[in-house]
Amino acid sequence: MKLAAENLSVELGGKKILRDVTYAFREQKRTAIIGPNGAGKSTLLKALCLLNENFTGAVRLDGVDVKTLGRKKLAQVMAILPQEREAPQDTTVRQLAAFGRFPHRKFFSGDSKEDSDAVNWALEVTRLTDFETRQVASLSGGERQRAWLAMTLAQRPQILLLDEPTTYLDIAHQLEVMEIISAVNKNFDMTIIAVLHDINHVRAYADEVIVIKNSGVFACGEPKKILTAETVGKIFDVAADTFTNSGGDSVIVPVAVKR
DSSP states (O other): OOOOEEEEEEEEETTEEEEEEEEETTEEEEEEEEEEEEEEEHHHHHHHSSSEEEEEEEEEEEEEEEEGGGHHHHHTTEEEEOOOOOOTTBBBBHHHHHHHGGOOOOOTOOHHHHHHHHHHHHHTTTTOOGGGBBBBBGGGGGHHHHHHHHHHTTTSSSEEEESTTTTTOOHHHHHHHHHHHHHHHHOOOOEEEEOOHHHHHHHHSSSSSEEETEEEEEEEEHHHHHOHHHHHHHHHHHHEEEEEOOTTTEEEEEEEEEE
8 A cells, every 4th residue: 555645744832743744654664764863763654653743734645645545544554663662560561462353343352363474474473472471561662662563564554654663672682673674564565653762774775764853754765775874974963984884785874973
C-alpha cells in the first residue's frame, strides 16, 4: 500500500513542529527518518498512523485520507512501535505478541487459528519461540525490544512504523534488531519506516532516507548519496570524517561539535 504525507503541518504548544511536509514513501522499501533532536521525526511518525490526529494537510493510504478509515481498519494494515510502551507486570512474551491481533478480532471472539498462526510467525521471526512463556519483565533489554517488535509483527501489517527501535540497546542487540527488520522487509515485502539516530545504520540498512530539519524535509534520497560527511555536518552541526571499514564500505564518524 502506498503511504504519503501531503502538506502535513503539526503545531504543539504554539510551536510549529512540522510545516508543509510532503513525501511519498516507497512501497515495500526501508525508509529511515533522521534529524536533530526536536526536529519532528517522532511527530511525523505519529501523524502517519493517527497516534496524533492534530495536524493539517493529509496522510493518504492508496490515495484515501487515513482519517476516514477509522483506527481499527488502519491498524489492520499499519502498525507502530513507539518509544513509550508498558505491559502489565506478569505479561508473558506470547501474551504480549497476541495483543497485536486486537485489530483483527471480532467483538467477543477468542483467538482464531489465524491469530495463533500470526503470533507463532511473529515469535519465530523475532527469534523468541523459546521465550514465549517468559514474563516480559524478566527479559534483557534486547529480548524485550524483540518481544515488542513481535507484537507489532503479529498485526501482520503491510506498513511497519518504528520509533528509534535500537535506542538503549548494546551494539550486538542493535544489529540484531536491524537484521530482523531487514529480513521482514525482504522476505515479506513489508514497508518499513523507522526513526533512527545511527547514521551508519541508515547507510547500511535503509533504501531511502528523509532528513527532517527546520520543521521540514531538509533532504531525501539514497542514504549513501545523501549522508556524506559534508551533509551530516550540516544536518547535525558537527564536523565529520569518512573512514573505510574492513568490508570496504564508507563510514561517517562525527568528530567535533561546531562552535
